[in-house]
Amino acid sequence: MTGVNNYSVFCFVITCVCLLSSVTPGDTIDACRHNNDIHVYNCSGLNIVDVPDKSEIPNNIKLLDLSNNDIGNVTFLNYDQLTDCLKVLNLSKNRIHALNAEAFKILINLETLDLSNNLLTGEHLEENNFANLDKLLTVNMSRNPLRQIKSKTFSFMELGAIVYLDLSHSEISLIEPTSMDLPSLERLDLSWNKIQTLDETMFKMMVNLLYLDLSHNEIQVLTEIPYMPELISLNLDYNIIQEIQVKERMELYTDKLEYIYIRYNDIIFFNETSFPLELESLQVIDMSNNELQCDCNMKWIKEETYDFQKKNFTFICDHPKSVKSKDLLSLSADDLTCGRPLVLILSVFVVLSVGLFVVGLITFFAIRRCRKKRQQKHRGDNSGDYTAVYNRDEDVRVAMADDKNLISKNNEFDV
Numbered sequence: 001m002t003g004v005n006n007y008s009v010f011c012f013v014i015t016c017v018c019l020l021s022s023v024t025p026g027d028t029i030d031a032c033r034h035n036n037d038i039h040v041y042n043c044s045g046l047n048i049v050d051v052p053d054k055s056e057i058p059n060n061i062k063l064l065d066l067s068n069n070d071i072g073n074v075t076f077l078n079y080d081q082l083t084d085c086l087k088v089l090n091l092s093k094n095r096i097h098a099l100n101a102e103a104f105k106i107l108i109n110l111e112t113l114d115l116s117n118n119l120l121t122g123e124h125l126e127e128n129n130f131a132n133l134d135k136l137l138t139v140n141m142s143r144n145p146l147r148q149i150k151s152k153t154f155s156f157m158e159l160g161a162i163v164y165l166d167l168s169h170s171e172i173s174l175i176e177p178t179s180m181d182l183p184s185l186e187r188l189d190l191s192w193n194k195i196q197t198l199d200e201t202m203f204k205m206m207v208n209l210l211y212l213d214l215s216h217n218e219i220q221v222l223t224e225i226p227y228m229p230e231l232i233s234l235n236l237d238y239n240i241i242q243e244i245q246v247k248e249r250m251e252l253y254t255d256k257l258e259y260i261y262i263r264y265n266d267i268i269f270f271n272e273t274s275f276p277l278e279l280e281s282l283q284v285i286d287m288s289n290n291e292l293q294c295d296c297n298m299k300w301i302k303e304e305t306y307d308f309q310k311k312n313f314t315f316i317c318d319h320p321k322s323v324k325s326k327d328l329l330s331l332s333a334d335d336l337t338c339g340r341p342l343v344l345i346l347s348v349f350v351v352l353s354v355g356l357f358v359v360g361l362i363t364f365f366a367i368r369r370c371r372k373k374r375q376q377k378h379r380g381d382n383s384g385d386y387t388a389v390y391n392r393d394e395d396v397r398v399a400m401a402d403d404k405n406l407i408s409k410n411n412e413f414d415v
């Protein structure tokens with residue numbers, strides 16, 4: 001009997017230990033809730049500091065909301081009970097600065113990963129952060145101080161199905177070569193960063209990219225674009241673009257491009273090699289709010305046999321004043337003149353007058369001198385002005401004459 005009793009006590013103790021260990025650290029996690037959906041487990045806004053352990057997470061949930069907490073280090077998520085079912089993991093609005101390699105590798109059916117509003121830096125993103133996530137469709141890393149994207153950070157070897165990558169508001173100024181190699185990606189949001197140049201090596205096989213948002217960056221000159229054969233829309237609004245030369249490459253790369261937005265930039269002038277104006281698919285170029293100078297340098301757009309009838313191209317003029325706010329395409333070739341400003345006309349006039357005056361003076365003196373020389377030749381020593389000052393009868397006498405022979409008493413006078 002005592003043996004049985006002892007055995008029961010042993011079992012009771014073991015059970016208690018198991019229950020206790022599976023519930024700790026009670027207070028925060030207990031507050032997670034299912035809301036109305038048994039497949040949603042909501043641990044949002046509970047001041048959680050570490051990612052919850054496997055035992056704290058129920059089975060069969062599709063969405064795990066860990067947003068609005070204080071998680072700093074995303075360690076390995078060992079939720080093997082969720083391998084088949086978890087589709088959405090929300091880690092937005094935490095303090096995540098460390099993301100362990102392969103942290104998510106057991107969650108192979110994940111479709112949406114929200115890491116937005118955290119403290120991740122590009123320097124600490126590893127090549128294998130997204131290992132095994134080949135069902136993942138959307139990755140949101142918006143509003144992290146990423147600053148740079150290192151080579152091979154986003155690779156199809158891991159993210160084989162990704163469609164949408166949000167890297168906006170992330171202080172990105174450096175995108176290393178081959179940092180993005182995502183053949184399935186359709187939307188890439190790089191807006192609100194500090195990107196200054198675009199070059200062909202940044203992306204590798206972005207062969208399905210449809211929408212590229214580069215608005216609110218610091219691009220000044222755009223002469224290179226990466227290979228994006230399916231691109232439909234390129235958004236370059238709110239940069240500081242002064243020069244754009246992408247016609248050749250775009251024509252070479254794509255026949256799908258429909259929209260180029262380039263509003264709020266600093267373009268003064270563009271030419272035949274700036275845009276793929278003849279690309280049949282291209283429907284919209286919007287160049288409102290630039291510095292466009294609609295003068296004789298833009299005449300080419302009238303002279304060429306472009307057919308803009310079915311297009312929605314907007315090139316709003318900023319200078320000269322007479323055509324300000326008008327659309328370049330609505331002007332006639334005669335409107336596109338290079339009028340001389342008044343200041344220029346006046347200065348030309350002044351320079352010309354001074355020039356003429358100087359030439360006149362030189363001519364006048366030259367002629368006078370020639371004449372005198374000729375007279376001298378004719379008269380030998382008999383020409384010139386002569387003055388003689390001498391002393392006679394204790395007076396100083398001065399005599400003046402045109403000829404030294406003529407100095408005589410006749411034309412002398414007292415001083």
Ligand SMILES: *[C@@H]1O[C@H](CO)[C@@H](O)[C@H](O)[C@H]1NC(C)=O
Pocket residue numbers: 035040042043044045063065
């Ligand atoms: C989780 O709860 C928070 C706060 O109650 C709510 O704002 C949020 O929408 C919920 N998340 C989901 C996925 O229902």
Ligand SMILES: *[C@@H]1O[C@H](CO)[C@@H](O)[C@H](O)[C@H]1NC(C)=O
Pocket residue numbers: 073074075097098100
């Ligand atoms: C995050 O946690 C892991 C596992 O405990 C540890 O190895 C790593 O050093 C931690 N990282 C940081 C930055 O604290």
Ligand SMILES: *[C@@H]1O[C@H](CO)[C@@H](O)[C@H](O)[C@H]1NC(C)=O
Pocket residue numbers: 044067068088090091092093112114
């Ligand atoms: C994640 O949570 C944040 C804040 O609670 C919410 O704004 C966001 O929409 C959620 N993300 C997803 C993918 O549901």
Ligand SMILES: *[C@@H]1O[C@H](CO)[C@@H](O)[C@H](O)[C@H]1NC(C)=O
Pocket residue numbers: 092116117138140141142143164166
């Ligand atoms: C990513 O997160 C930001 C901030 O939470 C949100 O505004 C944005 O819509 C999200 N992007 C996607 C693609 O869901």
Ligand SMILES: *[C@@H]1O[C@H](CO)[C@@H](O)[C@H](O)[C@H]1NC(C)=O
Pocket residue numbers: 243245271272273
């Ligand atoms: C257009 O302008 C660029 C630079 O401003 C120049 O290199 C190019 O030769 C010009 N193209 C034509 C056709 O004038």
Ligand SMILES: *[C@@H]1O[C@H](CO)[C@@H](O)[C@H](O)[C@H]1NC(C)=O
Pocket residue numbers: 284285286312
């Ligand atoms: C032309 O494109 C602009 C966008 O740049 C759009 O707002 C406008 O509605 C379009 N107009 C037509 C007639 O399609």
